[in-house]
Amino acid sequence: MLLPRTGVTGSDFDPDGPSAPCSGIFGLSCSPSDAAVVLLPVPFEATVSYRRGTAAAPSAILRASHQVDLYDIELGHPYRQGIAWIREPREFSLWNRQALHLAIPVHEAGGSSKKCPHLSRASAQVDAIAQRLHNLVEKIAHKWIEKGKLLGLIGGEHSVSFGAIRAHARKWPGLGILQIDAHADLRNAYEGFFWSHASVMKNVLDKVDGVHKLVQVAVRDLGPGEAAVISSQPKRIATHFDTLLAAERFQGMTWAEQCSRIVDDLPSRVYVSVDIDGLKPSCCPSTGTPVPGGLGFRELNYLLGRVAKTGRQIVGFDLVEVAMGSHGVEWDAIVGARVLYRLIAWALESRKHANS
Numbered sequence: 001m002l003l004p005r006t007g008v009t010g011s012d013f014d015p016d017g018p019s020a021p022c023s024g025i026f027g028l029s030c031s032p033s034d035a036a037v038v039l040l041p042v043p044f045e046a047t048v049s050y051r052r053g054t055a056a057a058p059s060a061i062l063r064a065s066h067q068v069d070l071y072d073i074e075l076g077h078p079y080r081q082g083i084a085w086i087r088e089p090r091e092f093s094l095w096n097r098q099a100l101h102l103a104i105p106v107h108e109a110g111g112s113s114k115k116c117p118h119l120s121r122a123s124a125q126v127d128a129i130a131q132r133l134h135n136l137v138e139k140i141a142h143k144w145i146e147k148g149k150l151l152g153l154i155g156g157e158h159s160v161s162f163g164a165i166r167a168h169a170r171k172w173p174g175l176g177i178l179q180i181d182a183h184a185d186l187r188n189a190y191e192g193f194f195w196s197h198a199s200v201m202k203n204v205l206d207k208v209d210g211v212h213k214l215v216q217v218a219v220r221d222l223g224p225g226e227a228a229v230i231s232s233q234p235k236r237i238a239t240h241f242d243t244l245l246a247a248e249r250f251q252g253m254t255w256a257e258q259c260s261r262i263v264d265d266l267p268s269r270v271y272v273s274v275d276i277d278g279l280k281p282s283c284c285p286s287t288g289t290p291v292p293g294g295l296g297f298r299e300l301n302y303l304l305g306r307v308a309k310t311g312r313q314i315v316g317f318d319l320v321e322v323a324m325g326s327h328g329v330e331w332d333a334i335v336g337a338r339v340l341y342r343l344i345a346w347a348l349e350s351r352k353h354a355n356s
Helices: 054-065 090-108 117-146 158-171 197-207 224-232 242-250 255-264 297-309 331-355
Strands: 037-042 083-085 150-155 175-180 211-219 237-241 269-275 313-320
Touching: 037 054, 037 117, 037 331, 054 150, 054 331, 090 117, 117 150, 117 158, 150 158, 150 331, 158 175, 158 197, 158 269, 158 313, 175 197, 175 297, 197 211, 211 242, 224 237, 237 242, 237 255, 242 255, 255 297, 269 297, 269 331, 297 313, 297 331, 313 331
Parallel strands: 037 083, 037 150, 150 313, 175 211, 175 269, 211 237, 269 313
Antiparallel strands: none
């Protein structure tokens, strides 16, 4: 009889067995103090501007992770180093409910403006809640980083990455961000929300001095203001547009060659931010703002591997904008759980190459 996964090591652990019903991420039972990797769920989606559902992603990814086989054909047994799921503070869900109540009328009106004082007040209140969220995320992330843990954040909308990025940049000044995303997220604000999911990287560049370089991959939807931000900061932003990457491949360039060029833009320490809509819509049909085009799962995996194998250290990461679809469709969470395992595996592997 197969034994359930009940721990990281020991005679009672069977990686080929089924996950116990109440076990942790990937069916592991590992305390944060004993784990190399700690994962922080942040179920917040107040500024999502099209389709909601990403606040349910952390719990959905946790459930789906119990069906992920732990042996990795490229990297062996990354789970043996320990992966723990942190219980999020109660404030996260409370703040999400409060912010959503305020934000929904703003979304329905197409955004706030000075002509509608009540909507402007609502968007300002949402921003105040988001600011508290970012501060608490940063505090939690800093705590675990200082303990030597590899911290991964599970959203929620993309705005929740800000606090985690700020904590990592505080620890590693000169940090590079590898952003996988269909969108540039470089708007000054969106629908009146300063802390919008569409503004997260603009806020990072403006407010986090420790970030040296932003490298974007698979961007294929952006506004003219965002294009102007990219062109005005060529030393700090390198955007590898999806359309141009595809055109090069049509003309014979390989993905391996393109990945080498992408990785060359990154400094020695890298934070990876994966918005699931950077992948093809077939991988994330329920995400809030899907866009045709994008990377496949294997292309993402290869790119992460290139980062690790070149001696760059992945010091932290996030996975955001995974969403539960209508009627409880779980495909997005199934893909998300496997993207999460790849992020963990390559981040742990990168530590070996960085220290060799």
